Amino acid sequence: MINEIEKYFPDMEVINSDIEEKIHSALDKANFEKYTKEDVIKALNKETLDIDDFCALLSNPAKDLIEEIAKRAKKERERYFGKNVYFFTPLYISNYCENQCVYCGFNCKNNIKRAKLGFDEIEKELIEIKKSGLEEILILTGESRTKSDVQYIGQSIQLAKKYFKNIGIEIYPLNTDEYNYLHKMGADYVTVFQETYDKTTYEKKHLKGHKRIYPYRLNSQERAILGGIRGVAFGALLGLFDYKKDTLATACHMYYLQKKYPHAEISVSIPRLRPTVIDNSINPNEVKELELLQIMCAYRIFMPFINMTISTRERADFRNNAVQIAATKISAGVSTGIGEHTKKEKDGDNQFEIADSRSVDEIYKTLENLGMQPIMNDYIYVG
Amino acid sequence: MRDVLKIGKYEFNSRFILGSGKYNTKLIKSAIEDAEAEIITMSLRRINTDCDNILDYIPENIKILPNTSGARNSDEALRIALLARELSGADMIKIEVIKDSKYLLPDNYETTLAVEKLANEGFIALPYMYPDLNFARDMKNAGAQAIMPLASPIGTNKGLSTKEFIKILIEEIDLPIIVDAGIGKPHQAAEAMELGVDAIMANTAIATSGDINLMAKAFKHAIIAGRLAYLAKMGEVKDTAQASSPLTGFLE
Ligand code: SF4
Numbered sequence: 001m002i003n004e005i006e007k008y009f010p011d012m013e014v015i016n017s018d019i020e021e022k023i024h025s026a027l028d029k030a031n032f033e034k035y036t037k038e039d040v041i042k043a044l045n046k047e048t049l050d051i052d053d054f055c056a057l058l059s060n061p062a063k064d065l066i067e068e069i070a071k072r073a074k075k076e077r078e079r080y081f082g083k084n085v086y087f088f089t090p091l092y093i094s095n096y097c098e099n100q101c102v103y104c105g106f107n108c109k110n111n112i113k114r115a116k117l118g119f120d121e122i123e124k125e126l127i128e129i130k131k132s133g134l135e136e137i138l139i140l141t142g143e144s145r146t147k148s149d150v151q152y153i154g155q156s157i158q159l160a161k162k163y164f165k166n167i168g169i170e171i172y173p174l175n176t177d178e179y180n181y182l183h184k185m186g187a188d189y190v191t192v193f194q195e196t197y198d199k200t201t202y203e204k205k206h207l208k209g210h211k212r213i214y215p216y217r218l219n220s221q222e223r224a225i226l227g228g229i230r231g232v233a234f235g236a237l238l239g240l241f242d243y244k245k246d247t248l249a250t251a252c253h254m255y256y257l258q259k260k261y262p263h264a265e266i267s268v269s270i271p272r273l274r275p276t277v278i279d280n281s282i283n284p285n286e287v288k289e290l291e292l293l294q295i296m297c298a299y300r301i302f303m304p305f306i307n308m309t310i311s312t313r314e315r316a317d318f319r320n321n322a323v324q325i326a327a328t329k330i331s332a333g334v335s336t337g338i339g340e341h342t343k344k345e346k347d348g349d350n351q352f353e354i355a356d357s358r359s360v361d362e363i364y365k366t367l368e369n370l371g372m373q374p375i376m377n378d379y380i381y382v383g
Numbered sequence: 384m385r386d387v388l389k390i391g392k393y394e395f396n397s398r399f400i401l402g403s404g405k406y407n408t409k410l411i412k413s414a415i416e417d418a419e420a421e422i423i424t425m426s427l428r429r430i431n432t433d434c435d436n437i438l439d440y441i442p443e444n445i446k447i448l449p450n451t452s453g454a455r456n457s458d459e460a461l462r463i464a465l466l467a468r469e470l471s472g473a474d475m476i477k478i479e480v481i482k483d484s485k486y487l488l489p490d491n492y493e494t495t496l497a498v499e500k501l502a503n504e505g506f507i508a509l510p511y512m513y514p515d516l517n518f519a520r521d522m523k524n525a526g527a528q529a530i531m532p533l534a535s536p537i538g539t540n541k542g543l544s545t546k547e548f549i550k551i552l553i554e555e556i557d558l559p560i561i562v563d564a565g566i567g568k569p570h571q572a573a574e575a576m577e578l579g580v581d582a583i584m585a586n587t588a589i590a591t592s593g594d595i596n597l598m599a600k601a602f603k604h605a606i607i608a609g610r611l612a613y614l615a616k617m618g619e620v621k622d623t624a625q626a627s628s629p630l631t632g633f634l635e
Contacts, residue, residue: 078591079538082405133434165431263455263482305485373407376434380427380466382459 005203005214012216013175013223019260020218023197023252026051032244035059044072049302054251057298058244066294073297073326076304083373086307086329087360088136089129090170092338093117093156095348097142099209101195103240103273105349106142108208115338115348116147122156126163128341132333132360135377136166138191143172143211150178154185161186166379168233172210173220179227188381191233192220193271197249201241221257231265232257233309238287238295239273247295251302258303267307267329268299289318296326312354319356320366330367332360386614388582390559391475391507391528393446397421398576399606400448400561401599402586403437404429410595411440417599421445424477424584426452427467438471448509450477457496464501475507477531487537491518495525502526511563514548519556529559531584534575538587540567543575553579569598569605576609577616 008014032055040062043053056062057069094116097106105112117125129137137160141148153171160167168189169182179190196202199214206212221232234254236246254266272287287295292314299308310319310327312334323330334357335341338348358366364374388395401420403411415423423441427449430438441447449467454460457480464476478501480493494510495518501508507528512518514532522530532549535541542565543549552560559581566572567588575583583606592598 078405079540079587082587082590083407084405135432135434258485263484265484303485305487368407371407374435375429375432377432378426378428380431380453380463382453382462 003199003203005199005206005212008213008216009210011175012210012213015176015219015223015226017219017222019222019253019256020215022256023218023249026252027197027245027249030055030245030248032059035061037061037064040065040069044068044301051248051252051255051302054298054302055244055248057301058247058295062298063290063294066290066297069294069297069301070325073300074324076300077324077326077328080305081328083371084328084375084378085323085367085372086136086375086378087134087332087364088138088166088168088329089132089134089331089333089360090138090140090336091122091125091129091160091341092140092336092348093122093125094141094144094148094152095338096144096147097209098144098146099142099211100207101211102205102207103237112349113347115346116152117339117347119155119159121339121342123159125339125341126160129333130163133364133376134333134360135164136168136379137164138168138170138189138331139187140170141172143209145172145210150174150181154182157182157185157187165377165381168231170233173217174223174227176223176227179224179229183228186381188230188379189233189265189267190221190224190229190231191235191267191269192217192224193235193237193269194218194250194253195237196240196246197236197253198241198245205240218253221253222261225257225261225264231267231307233267233269233307235269235271237271237273238292243287243291243295247298251299254303254306265307266303266305267309269309269311270295270299271311271313289314292318293322293325296322300326312356314355316356316358316366319363320370323367324370324372330363332358332363386610388559390509393475393507395421395446395582397603398582398610399603400424400582400584401589402584405586405590406595408435408437408440411437412442414589414595414599415442415445417596418589418603420603422448424448424450424586426450427463427470428453430467430470446475447471447473448475448477449473450479450511451497452479452481454478454480454497455482455493456480456490457493457500460493460497461500461504464506465504468506474505475509475528476501478508478510489513489533491515494518495521498522498527499525509561514545514552516548516551516555519552523556523558527558529561529581530556531561531563533564534562534571535565535567537564539565540588541565542567542571543578546578549575549580550578569601572602573605573609573612576606577612579613582606 039056043056170191309329336350337346340346403425451460451463535544561582
């Protein structure tokens with residue numbers, strides 16, 4: 001029997017992919033209880049880690065070895081990225097959403113201030129952000145195909161291209177041809193968070209809309225790559241389900257996709273749940289800072305070449321340290337409201353609270369003093 | 384005796400090419416000085432910025448060698464090279480065509496195509512490649528002015544894993560051979576130079592060392608030592624030219 005969350009809508013493209021199957025077969029085999037400290041040490045001493053080693057690094061006994069794990073992660077980070085830390089900022093252009101994710105302030109049942117920026121407003125925001133020196137921007141929308149259609153996003157990308165060198169999008173999942181269109185408009189990076197890889201939890205947390213269809217979302221990155229997009233980003237919202245399993249699933253998702261498309265650039269984010277307007281009962285502490293760093297290091301050691309973003313949901317000092325050990329990308333000068341860069345009174349409400357509201361300049365100087373090299377752009381659009 | 388490295392129409396006294404991609408930019412200048420490098424590579428992607436541009440930290444007498452990192456095929460490499468020429472005036476380009484984000488190994492086939500395209504556009508093309516004799520020949524025929532084989536996968540600091548194949552290139556390819564990736568320690572640089580490699584390029588090893596300036600110096604000396612040893616060996620009386628012939632002296 002096909003579950004409701006697996007029934008594609010008529011407008012959803014079906015691609016032939018074995019990635020989901022591979023992720024779930026790895027999940028079925030996983031048993032985080034079986035690892036000992038010795039397994040963790042063995043994993044740390046291996047040059048190339050396999051999925052089993054990755055699980056060992058995520059296990060509870062590994063927590064006692066966090067210092068050693070961090071040391072290895074830092075070494076890998078330096079090997080691939082040296083001192084470089086890449087800067088970017090998100091630009092929220094619309095918060096209309098047709099989905100109902102129970103954990104999110106933007107969800108359609110939630111009575112918040114909705115807004116969608118017009119092109120002149122977008123341009124004003126772009127100009128304002130540009131003043132900070134940033135050259136990479138991530139355009140975000142809530143997930144509404146009707147309110148923020150693909151053309152609207154495409155034109156926004158074209159506008160952004162006038163001011164920014166590197167453009168990413170974090171919008172609702174698209175079909176291959178639509179990704180191709182946005183790629184031609186100038187976007188080269190696509191982020192889609194799966195939120196959770198546990199289908200039962202997924203079904204409970206995503207009550208309505210396109211997002212409810214689990215496999216269509218899961219195959220977004222693959223469609224993006226097929227559409228000509230250079231890099232794809234992944235993430236599970238930790239705290240929705242067993243964070244170890246969701247972390248493992250995310251790692252497998254990246255691992256198998258990179259194997260299938262070796263040229264694709266891979267990136268990961270590690271968001272944890274924070275309180276929102278709607279739901280204060282979620283306990284954000286399931287993944288505490290120790291676990292968060294452990295997860296970041298495990299990713300770094302398992303797939304040393306990937307980019308890793310550290311969110312403004314985390315406090316400044318954690319971020320300062322995380323980018324020296326495991327993360328490579330940091331957002332700065334962040335505002336998650338709509339139109340907040342140019343107006344004192346924002347047009348639309350924020351998606352989540354941020355813990356690090358430092359300006360680009362502040363973060364830049366801090367990281368430089370720590371011996372790191374802030375980088376505004378390390379990318380070129382070649383079509 | 385003056386011992387110069389000739390690449391295309393250019394001549395260099397130093398055989399140490401510094402990579403730039405992994406430093407704190409402000410340390411670059413002193414690293415160049417300590418290394419006594421005359422060529423510095425940098426990715427065009429990194430010069431494609433209006434903020435804290437690494438180019439501003441490079442002394443004028445240093446030759447910039449932009450690379451085409453980010454290119455996944457020969458057309459993209461050409462596009463990037465043309466942009467590099469526009470942005471930095473560079474005419475010498477290190478061709479890097481990589482379509483593997485995990486190991487970052489160069490694609491020899493696309494690289495060969497890129498050599499041809501860049502050479503046709505008047506560039507001095509220096510292909511970064513996996514040390515394969517047939518491809519190296521093809522690249523030479525396509526117009527390459529030097530060959531840059533990798534010693535080990537980039538960033539691994541493992542030294543000359545591809546030694547036997549690099550030896551073949553030194554023997555057979557009549558172009559400067561510049562070992563490009565994987566050299567992690569000064570003694571590995573010395574070893575490569577002793578074999579007869581013409582120059583060494585290093586990045587990660589220096590950028591991630593505890594003391595960048597000291598490590599830059601260490602590499603400089605190692606490269607010179609290796610080169611001197613190579614030159615000294617060239618002067619040695621070869622086995623084949625020895626006067627006595629203990630095994631074949633009986634022949635009438
Ligand atoms: S998480 Fe995204 S899709 Fe879900 S309600 Fe929020 S904005 Fe909409």
